[in-house]
Amino acid sequence: MTTAKNLARIMTQSRPRRPARPSPADPTRDIAFDIVCGVVEHRRMLETTLERAPDTDPRDRASAHRLAATTLRHMGTSGEVLAPLLRREPPAPVRVALLMGVTQLLFLDVPPHAAVGTIVDMLRRRGLAPFAGLANAVLRRVAKDGQALLDGLDQSRLDVPAWLWSAWGARARAIAKGLHREAPLDLTLRPGATAPEGGIVMPGGSVRYPAGTRVTTLEGFEAGTFWVQDMAAAVPARLLGDVAGQRVVDLCAAPGGKTAQLAAAGASVIAVEREAGRMARLRENLARIGVSAETVVADAESWRPETPVDAVLLDAPCSATGTLRRHPDVLWVKRPRDVTALAAGQDRLIDAARDMLRPGGVLVYAVCSLQDEEGPDRVRAALTRGWRCEPIGADMLADLPEALTPEGWYRTHPGMRPDEGGMDGFFAARLIRI
């Protein structure tokens, strides 16, 4: 039996007992390890690390993404499982390896011998052989006790950093439960298009497929009959009302989901995006879908249209806490001060949008954030700077009435409609230029 005393002894050993055998190559674990170390040690986003491994087989990348994302999604709980098994805190990379091992054992369907062996091999491969014995002992213990180790743990609470939990207030538990589920794949259809087989039509007309569905394999992808957009993200563009024939500016536009919606609804759209690379993606997406828009690579804070426009959609850069189901790295990368800095930028963009609109013109301000500072607080602040709020009508959200707040704002979170697969967190409000 492995006692805490034995474990402590293993931890103090500086060399493995047996000569190390060569560890087999395992790109999935290696990339996942780099991703989680990047998040934990350097607050580096998951995608940034993935981009550093461009030549990897797509299946290894997909498996690495899944292992890393699942580790990050359950990181608080896995840490709690490890706590009584560790006499002292191991070095950060070793802790990451142990967390990955616990994830494989308790949250993924990896058979115990493989769950333990792959982590031990990884430690040897990554220059951490002195800790292979520790990992072997700890993970075997986790494998032996299995799911019983989770009994009595408040996983929802453990897997959300304290600052986010308190910021979410009464919504926190429902949101946290939503975050434990992988997000499904939602499509927005080009008007008149038929959905690929196997989807479920959601409120608002989005079509939903199970988590893990690869979009490029769906019929109609090449022909551009649909684009990927969470059902909650499909709503803000519709809050502008009937835009047919109107001049609409889509600010912060890439990769272009909302530009496509506005163009498909008959608006004459100017899409403004700061990053040239992201704008190239927007153009590719519009070409695939078969809709057109004027595209401008510029900073939305300083760019202005030649003449004032009827409407602006501002999908502002934000903390993205509404997309935590897809991006669990955000849980551990973002800090309260990031939200404060983002809120200041959001105010500047709202002011810029005012300069673009004719008097009486409409701004839909939207963020994929769950934070009050980036949603309700920005709208309240705007009311002192030349805007009035026009409450969203119940008819505009007839399919999703629970998303309409008493103030007339649109607000969703990942805990909503849990039995139908949940949805991303979004906030949007209609502001009129005075």
Ligand SMILES: C[S@@+](CC[C@H](N)C(=O)[O-])C[C@H]1O[C@@H](n2cnc3c(N)ncnc32)[C@H](O)[C@@H]1O
């Ligand atoms: C939330 S994403 C927009 C998603 C997009 N609206 C859609 O529906 O596909 C924010 C985008 O804003 C861009 N961005 C950030 N600050 C900007 C600025 N000052 N001017 C223009 N674009 C900006 C980012 O590069 C990013 O592509």
